[in-house]
Amino acid sequence: MTIQEIYDLLKIHFNDDIKEITDISNGDSFITVNPANIFDILQFCRDYETLDFDYLTLISGMDSGENLGVVYHLYSMKFKHSIVIKAFVPKESPNIQSVVYLWRAADWHEREAFDLIGVVFDGHPNLIRILCPYDWEGHPLRKDYVTPQEYHGMKVPY
Amino acid sequence: MENNLENTTNNNKINIEYSQFDSERMRLNAGPQHPSTHGVLRLEVELDGEIVTDIIPHLGYLHRCFEKHCENSNYNQIVPFVDRLDYVSAINNEFPYVMAVEKLAGIEVSEKVQILRAMCAEINRIANHLLAISAFGLDSGAFTPLLFLFREREFALGILEKLSGARLLYNYFCPGGVRYEIYSDFKKDVKVFIDSVRLAMKEMEDLLIFNDIFIKRTEKIGLLPKEVAINFACSGPVARGSGINFDIRKSAPYSSYDKFDFDIPVVEPGKEVVGVSGDCWSRNWVRVKEIEESCKILEQGITLLPDEGSVTDGIPKKLKVPAGEVYCKAENTKGELGFYLVSNGSDKPERVRARATSFVNLAILPSISKGYMFADLIMILGSIDIVLGEVDR
Amino acid sequence: MGLLNALDNPINADGIILGKVEDLFNWGRAKSNWFLQFGLACCAIEFMAVNASHFDLMRFGNIPRSSPRQADYIVISGTVTLKMAERIKILFEQIPEPRYAISMGSCANSGGPYWQHGYNVLKGIDRVIPIDVYIPGCPPRPEAFEQAVLKLQEKISMEEIFKKRERVAQEDKMLESMLKAEENNFIENVNKHI
Ligand code: SF4
Numbered sequence: 039m040t041i042q043e044i045y046d047l048l049k050i051h052f053n054d055d056i057k058e059i060t061d062i063s064n065g066d067s068f069i070t071v072n073p074a075n076i077f078d079i080l081q082f083c084r085d086y087e088t089l090d091f092d093y094l095t096l097i098s099g100m101d102s103g104e105n106l107g108v109v110y111h112l113y114s115m116k117f118k119h120s121i122v123i124k125a126f127v128p129k130e131s132p133n134i135q136s137v138v139y140l141w142r143a144a145d146w147h148e149r150e151a152f153d154l155i156g157v158v159f160d161g162h163p164n165l166i167r168i169l170c171p172y173d174w175e176g177h178p179l180r181k182d183y184v185t186p187q188e189y190h191g192m193k194v195p196y
Numbered sequence: 197m198e199n200n201l202e203n204t205t206n207n208n209k210i211n212i213e214y215s216q217f218d219s220e221r222m223r224l225n226a227g228p229q230h231p232s233t234h235g236v237l238r239l240e241v242e243l244d245g246e247i248v249t250d251i252i253p254h255l256g257y258l259h260r261c262f263e264k265h266c267e268n269s270n271y272n273q274i275v276p277f278v279d280r281l282d283y284v285s286a287i288n289n290e291f292p293y294v295m296a297v298e299k300l301a302g303i304e305v306s307e308k309v310q311i312l313r314a315m316c317a318e319i320n321r322i323a324n325h326l327l328a329i330s331a332f333g334l335d336s337g338a339f340t341p342l343l344f345l346f347r348e349r350e351f352a353l354g355i356l357e358k359l360s361g362a363r364l365l366y367n368y369f370c371p372g373g374v375r376y377e378i379y380s381d382f383k384k385d386v387k388v389f390i391d392s393v394r395l396a397m398k399e400m401e402d403l404l405i406f407n408d409i410f411i412k413r414t415e416k417i418g419l420l421p422k423e424v425a426i427n428f429a430c431s432g433p434v435a436r437g438s439g440i441n442f443d444i445r446k447s448a449p450y451s452s453y454d455k456f457d458f459d460i461p462v463v464e465p466g467k468e469v470v471g472v473s474g475d476c477w478s479r480n481w482v483r484v485k486e487i488e489e490s491c492k493i494l495e496q497g498i499t500l501l502p503d504e505g506s507v508t509d510g511i512p513k514k515l516k517v518p519a520g521e522v523y524c525k526a527e528n529t530k531g532e533l534g535f536y537l538v539s540n541g542s543d544k545p546e547r548v549r550a551r552a553t554s555f556v557n558l559a560i561l562p563s564i565s566k567g568y569m570f571a572d573l574i575m576i577l578g579s580i581d582i583v584l585g586e587v588d589r
Numbered sequence: 590m591g592l593l594n595a596l597d598n599p600i601n602a603d604g605i606i607l608g609k610v611e612d613l614f615n616w617g618r619a620k621s622n623w624f625l626q627f628g629l630a631c632c633a634i635e636f637m638a639v640n641a642s643h644f645d646l647m648r649f650g651n652i653p654r655s656s657p658r659q660a661d662y663i664v665i666s667g668t669v670t671l672k673m674a675e676r677i678k679i680l681f682e683q684i685p686e687p688r689y690a691i692s693m694g695s696c697a698n699s700g701g702p703y704w705q706h707g708y709n710v711l712k713g714i715d716r717v718i719p720i721d722v723y724i725p726g727c728p729p730r731p732e733a734f735e736q737a738v739l740k741l742q743e744k745i746s747m748e749e750i751f752k753k754r755e756r757v758a759q760e761d762k763m764l765e766s767m768l769k770a771e772e773n774n775f776i777e778n779v780n781k782h783i
Contacts, residue, residue, distance in 0.1 A: 179267075236673060260630075347642050
């Protein structure tokens with residue numbers, strides 16, 4: 039299926055929750071959706087017969103200025119098509135539903151997005167830091183992050 | 197999904213009703229400096245006697261802030277950092293990255309470059325698999341295969357060194373082409389290399405792969421059913437060892453892979469050579485077969501690679517990347533490696549996100565190694581073939 | 590081999606060699622160095638290559654040990670993150686004296702390619718443990734590593750043993766008295782407050 043067809047199909051089932059489709063001529067187009075309903079939308083993507091996205095390629099968080107974005111890359115083993123779905127959450131309350139119960143692969147991806155960007159995944163069974171030390175402060179990949187001067191008595195800057 | 201794991205028959209798993217015994221659990225810390233964890237992985241293992249009941253992996257002991265560096269470097273400067281992700285197969289890492297940049301910037305690449313890139317990637321793949329197999333042998337207590345296979349590995353590194361000037365981390369590909377011209381004896385070297393690899397692998401099949409002790413250590417251990425593998429988004433030899441016919445070189449041919457004729461080794465249920473589909477031996481067997489397929493690709497590459505034409509001409513003087521975003525994937529030595537690149541039109545990318553193969557593949561470890569002996573856990577970890585540089589980035 | 594050559598010398602006939610005990614000890618220590626087998630990052634792959642068939646580190650008398658308690662020196666082969674640095678310190682302290690450390694690669698020397706934006710990278714392992722030999726390169730070639738091993742042997746064979754022991758004993762005594770004084774101070778303080 040092309041992305042336009044998928045968009046139309048999602049629009050029929052979820053109406054207002056599907057916001058817009060952004061065309062990118064030199065790359066992959068993506069669909070922006072409402073973060074409040076992300077679990078249902080992704081579940082539909084996984085279970086609907088002609089979509090069948092059984093392979094979660096990637097979840098990435100990104101800092102886009104005023105909002106935090108969460109990007110889902112899905113792929114279907116059967117139909118060999120893929121799709122990019124984006125949801126934006128405000129920085130003050132960066133909460134979004136976890137999709138661990140749809141794809142187990144989401145587990146570590148979500149922990150990483152929480153660790154580095156600071157998106158909070160509601161319903162994740164074990165949302166703790168994964169790459170940085172457990173007592174690290176701040177979310178390093180945010181644009182306004184300042185590197186600490188010291189960690190456990192070791193000087194950090196060069 | 198969890199139930200599926202439990203129900204698989206044909207399993208060496210030790211089934212004990214824990215409630216029968218009033219046994220005490222012990223917490224054991226493996227790593228981060230243990231040599232069998234292939235780097236600096238730390239596993240917190242809960243043991244009941246010798247049997248593993250729970251595993252908590254702790255990552256991040258090699259977190260080198262790859263994505264932060266990418267946001268602060270321009271597109272050409274990122275290539276060396278990409279090398280250092282999966283440092284055993286550096287060329288294969290550069291492949292999807294340069295493809296992503298080329299796609300965003302709309303750069304056309306000549307056919308000669310494409311074929312050369314594929315050949316380099318295959319040489320690198322062989323080097324990686326030789327290391328993976330020998331390290332796997334080392335985990336099971338066989339030291340000799342390491343000494344044997346490193347001989348051939350030095351050969352592969354030698355060819356790549358002649359091409360790029362570096363032994364391990366090449367910085368060879370760049371958007372638009374490759375950095376240096378091919379040296380004159382390249383084809384001859386590759387030919388000799390293929391022959392010696394084939395000979396070595398034959399030797400290795402007698403020495404290690406079909407060795408009784410080795411089979412006893414690895415068959416029916418760490419079973420990974422097909423559906424679980426898909427749900428965990430496994431790829432590469434881990435997925436193919438479980439019978440999933442998924443290889444990006446075939447399913448979405450990139451670069452020049454549609455010109456080559458090769459097979460994808462898959463261990464399907466019912467067609468196993470030894471053991472059962474999805475065990476440690478099968479995963480290793482896929483690697484052994486892949487070396488042969490890579491040799492085939494290299495053989496065809498020698499005839500396909502044109503003599504005339506330059507490989508450095510296509511590199512743009514000034515790289516201009518318009519705004520946009522792309523996800524480009526390629527078959528790394530360990531599975532699907534992808535780069536999600538977001539550009540805002542300036543000379544530095546806004547966001548580079550790597551779908552690190554080992555990171556995704558390692559996530560299955562806690563699920564597939566419960567109920568086995570602790571010594572088997574090391575084998576299971578070895579069969580997944582992780583590189584910590586990629587897991588932690 | 591140097592020893593056998595000395596035996597051929599007509600002055601030291603009948604298998605008798607005149608020399609200092611210190612030299613004999615140092616000769617033994619320098620030519621049989623056991624290292625702790627562990628790797629950190631990309632440099633560890635080159636370290637493996639040094640150990641394997643082509644470069645064969647064992648001919649220098651270097652044998653890998655899995656436990657720090659049996660090792661003589663440690664090779665910091667790769668990037669040291671802040672999370673790992675504390676572990677390395679513990680490992681190093683577990684090696685019995687006299688112990689040595691080789692820093693392999695620019696990452697261990699100074700942070701390497703990650704010196705600027707690496708918020709989680711330790712910029713040089715010498716901020717945590719003392720280093721005897723530095724090897725530049727990213728990654729260093731195996732030949733460079735062998736050179737480093739020779740340099741370490743050179744360093745060991747020039748070390749003093751007996752004078753050092755005296756000095757260490759003196760230092761220990763001083764330290765003890767300092768600690769005692771501190772303890773007394775502390776007890777006095779406590780007593781005052783009670
Ligand atoms: S010095 Fe270079 S090769 Fe060595 S660990 Fe650092 S980045 Fe890797």
